[in-house]
Amino acid sequence: MQATIALLPGDGIGPEVVAEGVEVLKAVAERYGHSFSFSEGLIGGCAIDAHGTALPEATVEICQAADAVLLGAVGGPKWDDPKAKVRPEQGLLGIRKTLGLYANLRPVAVTPALASRSPLRPDLVEGVDMLVVRELTGGIYFGEKTSFYIRPDEEQAVDTCVYTTSEIERVVRRACELARGRRGKVTSVDKANVLETSRLWRRVASRVVAEEFPDIQLEHILVDACAMHLLRRPADFDVIVTENMFGDILTDEASMLAGSLGLLPSASLGKGKAGLYEPIHGSAPDIAGKGVANPLATILSVALLLRYSLGLNAEAEAVEKAVYATIDAGILTGDLAPAGQARSTKEVGAAVLERLG
Amino acid sequence: MQATIALLPGDGIGPEVVAEGVEVLKAVAERYGHSFSFSEGLIGGCAIDAHGTALPEATVEICQAADAVLLGAVGGPKWDDPKAKVRPEQGLLGIRKTLGLYANLRPVAVTPALASRSPLRPDLVEGVDMLVVRELTGGIYFGEKTSFYIRPDEEQAVDTCVYTTSEIERVVRRACELARGRRGKVTSVDKANVLETSRLWRRVASRVVAEEFPDIQLEHILVDACAMHLLRRPADFDVIVTENMFGDILTDEASMLAGSLGLLPSASLGKGKAGLYEPIHGSAPDIAGKGVANPLATILSVALLLRYSLGLNAEAEAVEKAVYATIDAGILTGDLAPAGQARSTKEVGAAVLERLG
Ligand SMILES: CC(C)[C@H](C(=O)O)[C@@H](O)C(=O)O
Ligand SMILES: CC(C)[C@H](C(=O)O)[C@@H](O)C(=O)O
Secondary structure, three states: OOOEEEEEOOOOOHHHHHHHHHHHHHHHHHHHHEEEEEOOOOOOOHHHHHOOOOOOHHHHHHHOOOOOOOEEEEOOHHEEEOOOOOOOHHHHHHHHOOOOOOEEEEEEOOHHHHHHHHOEHHHHHHHEEEEEEEEOOOOEEEEEEEEEEEEOOEEEEEEEEEEEEHHHHHHHHHHHHHHHHOEEEEEEEEEEOOOHHHHHHHHHHHHHHHHHOOOOOHHHHHHHHHHHHHHHOOOHHHEEEEOHHHHHHHHHHHHHHOHHHHOEEEEOOOOOEEEEEOOOOOOHHHHOOOOOOOOHHHHHHHHHHHHHHOOOOOHHHHHHHHHHHHOOOOOOOOOOOOOOOOOOOHHHHHHHHHHOO | OEEEEEEEEEEEOOOHHHHHHHHHHHHHHHHHEEEEEEEEOOOOOHHHHHHHOOOOHHHHHHHHHHOOEEEEEEEOOHOOOOOOOOHHHHHHHHHHHHHOOEEEEEEEEEHHHHHOOEEOOOOHHHEEEEEEEEEOHHHOOOEEEEEEEEEEEEEEEEEEEEEEEHHHHHHHHHHHHHHOOOEEEEEEEOOOOHHHHHHHHHHHHHHHHHHHHHOOOOEEEEEHHHHHHHHHHHHOOOEEEEEEHHHHHHHHHHHHHHHHHHHOOEEEEEOOOOOOEEEEOOHHHHOOOOOOOOHHHHHHHHHHHHHOOOOOOHHHHHHHHHHHHHHHHHOOOOOOOOOOOOHHHHHHHHHHHHOOO
């Protein structure tokens, strides 16, 4: 098949890990007879430096013209001033919203080889295999925000959290569809005992499942309880679906189950097949440019890209297998390797390519 | 000293655990020559059943007349209908707001005897001793809420998150004062890269510490990062201060470090000395009335009451020591005891009294 992939390397270690992702895409194309072409755009801090905005119009056009987007990471101390009008995250939030990527998928699976790196007891994380589906274009992230002085000494800031029936329906549907290909269980997370948006969330989730997914087992839990149960009974979860802010917090908590952020990919999907794929780790400015960043989360994001945007399931699985074989062979960057045995970003990338055949 | 203590046993296991707390208060009074009188009020589900409201006016009056309030828990399946106009939590939220209890203190310390019960690896939880200070009367909990149909099929729900300078100042000050009696470190948690209220939070926290607490070491972290760091480096935290919703999620996550909710007390404080004290666990309807609930979180809440509202530090420490001695002696309810060795609520309460002398 033919496909165009937009690359947004971003800041910090972004360019280094995206480079390894591209090598994997090229190898897949060659091995399976596909033709992938690449276009590159600026996003985040580097875009602010070049164009004064975190999301230049040209970048949006490149993404809209592509079949899928592979993103590295955005941000760094250089652009961290809280009073700044332009901030790197605006690029990320802007591209999610502009492309309508309402469902953010974050799988967390604990590989036996790395169970001992989890902060949780090995017996608890054994068998953990969950998929968090986070609503990504609504809620308090995108509601109206204001800040003003109500008296000379007294400032008031306001954020608004908004959800509508259709916004909840589509992401719950996506979660249920994904659960059908897994263990058939969906946990919907809200704060229905306090929030109006959560009461709507719960009502809509119940109705969608009752009307359209009678085969799915749905449970509702409160966000505070979920933060506990992720630690107490992590292996019980199959698919978790939740709103934007809760999803942000719970996915970062859940990511710790796997021991390292360096392994966790994500996919952000919208209405059609197009999607944006990125590792869930940040730009790690402290190790940027040193060639030591872990490329595996980006390579696993490439696997998700092949699966969800290009429909290339065999290719996706081959990439995932190659990654796990690399881990099992102990070829790891410093975040995962025992002291003195760390390999470079390029060495780990090459080891995956080798195992891809 | 003389003091009046309002008792709000509430629902589920609430009455059982509050009864043990009262025994401890009586023993302290006798041993140290104080005179405590008790008044009792309804709150939550039982108040709905009796008066049609979760927070009857009489209960508010009893609390306002008291030096401190000891609360059990509210809620249960009987009052769980999401469409109900009156819900048990309204009692809890209402009393917090009415009494102006803006600072919710939740200490999490891992006792060596129970480190093995934590879902985290024992080496990670060793030495964990943190105090989370959660803002309790502002934010999205108390902002305007609406829900309406924008089209026949499309409902829209809105929650509003509001913070003002003075609301942030007072809770940050309280956190800093508490940190002075500890390791002098405050971690302020927000989502300043997305929320306007968080940007205000961060600015105010920085200013308060710079102007009034130059001896305090302040760090700011994002809420998603905090959810990770609580698992990755829990022993690093001293005092954490955060807004209402983030505090709700993070304290429940942090509570898991200690292995059981059954041990964790909380204090909610306002301007004066009065405060509300409650275990952080819920009403546990599944075990209510069986005499098996763990009373230790309530008894430790009594210790906080003695310390913060009555200024009786020696008495507070004596209660805490008696609780830890009981744990070390292995006299535990079913949530903590090895199979077959569980003691009843009353037996555990009696063991604490015995160790109080
Ligand atoms: C950078 C930030 C705005 C972003 C978010 O909160 O969504 C990040 O934490 C994430 O989860 O992708
Ligand atoms: C019962 C509920 C409203 C409450 C809250 O969210 O504050 C509870 O979870 C708590 O933390 O005390």
